[in-house]
Amino acid sequence: MAYLPIKDGEYTSTIYNLIKEGKYNECIRILQYELQRSPRNRVATSLLGYCHFYNQDYVQAGECYGYLSTIYPSHQEYKLNFAQCLYSSFMMSEALSTVATIDDPSMVNDIVKLEAAVKYREGDAANARILVEQLPPDDPDIDINLGCIDYKEGNFDTALEKFNKASAYHGYQPQLAYSIALCHYKKKEYTQALKFITDIIDRGVKDHPELGVGLASEGVDANSVGNTLTLHESSLVEAFNLKFAIEYRLKNYTAAKEALMDMPPRDESELDAVTLHNQAITEMDKDPSSGFSKLQFLLTQNPFPPEAFANLLVLYIKYEYYDLAADVLAENAHYTYRYLTQLQFDYFDAMINMITSPEIAIQKLDTLAGEKMNELRKLTKKVQEIRQANDEQAAKTAVEAFDETLEVYLPVIMAQAKIYWDKGNYAQVEKIFRKSVEFCSEHDTWRLNVAHTLFMQEQKFKEAAGFYEPIVNKNYDNVNFLKLKMNRLRFKNTIYLKPYRRILSRIVENNQI
Incomplete structure (x- = not known):
């Protein structure tokens, strides 16, 4: 690829100025041309490895430093650089073997x-x-x-103290700010997390306008900014993904999609695994095939977001692709133990048995529902005891535990109900919902499906109206919602609740950990 000729005596200064300005691609082209003329040029090879590394092309950087560590074994720094490239390429055993040779x-x-x-x-x-x-x-x-x-x-309070201490020592750093935001997120302190996220984004926009934050959401056809060192150090990608996670968890789905659109523009082939995963989740409603393709692709990568495995199974089951879910479990048994909880595995196992062995599926779901119901009763008692002791923080933690358990319990009873719904046995569906009224009576999804069930029995329209009315009032301005929920022909599709919505957010690893 052509580049402007460098004047005699200005070669070194030109190279270092390009590096200083972060123009690694230009520098790489010049150095590659130089190495064609002088293949054993140690300085040029070292600089080429440096540029590849900070361009986040760790494989090419590793080739440079691997060559240098072989040709110049007395220069131990090349071995360390080579080991760092191997680590960044997720070649862990090779990285350890290399550092073991450093003396x-x-x-x-x-x-x-x-x-x-x-x-x-x-x-x-x-x-x-x-x-x-x-x-x-x-x-x-x-x-x-x-x-x-x-x-x-999982010691998020202690981690937060450490990151705050490090931030006080080092001054503001986007990666530290992101780590602090992530700790607040794990503690469910979303307001505090969003405060740090907003700061990261605002500083990124101010300090790096060339990264094109928000251009895509404004309809501007922007070119890819690539995966540069500047983008990495800005923590903008991580911040937007964490914002997506928070908005998605709060069910602000439009805001969640906007968070992904506001990211610095990159080609799909340049996207990190977390962004690709989150895009797949947002695409499922409008383009399921694209979402499935992305999640399937992620499972072939090393590493991939752990949630991708569970979410792919969840979505296969949602769309009733039970055979595909069974294939994923069978082909990735080693991931089953690593990335699924026992509850998730039991749930997936029960759902996969839905077609071939419905009796077994019913039995497994009954067992799961009973276990979760017992947990909810214990947590209810615990919340009451803590509130009597006036311990607000402990009460908040206990309530969050109850809510999380409830969100796990709901998909189980919805799966139970769906078995009988598909058979037209609405009286049995009603019995299942009556058993769960103790814990679910205030949950809109539960209330909506109870309303459907009563409506379908045709003798209970008045009772059904009592469940529909508060939901309709709450969503009165949402015409699409009303059309969907009040159309009898669509009732069958609304009985199933999406389980286990989990979005991954990463902690900064960098070269430190």
Whole structure:
């Protein structure tokens, strides 16, 4: 590819100025041309590896540093750089093997950090912590790394303290701000999380207008900004994905879609796994085939968002592709134990049996419903006891636990009800709903399906109207909602509740952990 000729005596300054300006692609073209003329040019190869790395092309960077570490074994820094490229390419065992060959006392801390990062990424938080705690107490990255480990272990309060401490030490950094926002998200403190997300986005727009934030939602046909170091360091992609997760969880689906549209523009082939996953979820209502394709593709990648596995199964079952769900479970047994809870597995197993062994499916769903009902009763009692003790924070936590359990319980009873609904046995459907009235009476989905069930029995129109009325009043301005819910021909399609809506959000890993 052609580029402007460089004047004699200005070659070095031109290269370093391009690097300083972040113009890695231009620099790569010049260096590749130079290496065609002088293949063993050590400086050019090193700079080429550097540019590839900060262009996030870790495979090409690894080729450069791997070559240099072989030709110049006494330069231990090339081995460390090669190991970092392997780690960033998710070649964990190769990265550990490479750092094991480094014999330079001055690199001990960097080696320990990389080894800890590998353990962290492999899910071994305990050994990652042991390694991080070997670092000097005054190491500037120690709070960040310990915060990431605390987060992975589910200690969100402790992680938040670590990230706040690191932010006070380092000053504002988008990646730290994102980590703080993510901790608030995990604590269900969505207002605080959105505050940090908004700050990340506002600073990104101000500091990097070239990233084109919001252009797509404004209808501007913008070119891809690529996966540059600037984009990575801005944490804009992570912030928008977390905003999507919050809005989706709050059922603000329009705002959730807008969060994805406002991202810096990239080609589909350049999208990270989390963004692709979230796009798949939003596409399911209008273009299920595209959503399925994206989720299926993600399962072939290493790594992929853990939620992609469960969500693909959920959606297959929603659309009654039971055979495909069974195939996914059979072909990915190793993911079953890693990415599904026992409840999720039992639920999927029951639903897959719906066609071939409905009696077994009913039995499995009855067992699940009974287990969740017992949990809800215990949580109800716990909430009452805590409220009597006037412990507001503990009460809030207990109520959240109750709500989460209820959201798991609802799909189970809806699946039970659907079996009898499909048979036209509306009296049995009503019995199932009556058993759950203790916990579900205020839930709109439950009330709506009870209304449908009463309506279909034709002798209970008055009772059905009592359930419909508050829902209609709440959604009076939503004409589409009314058309859908009041059309008798569509009732059959509304009995099924989407279970297990889970959206992944990532914590910043960077090179630290």
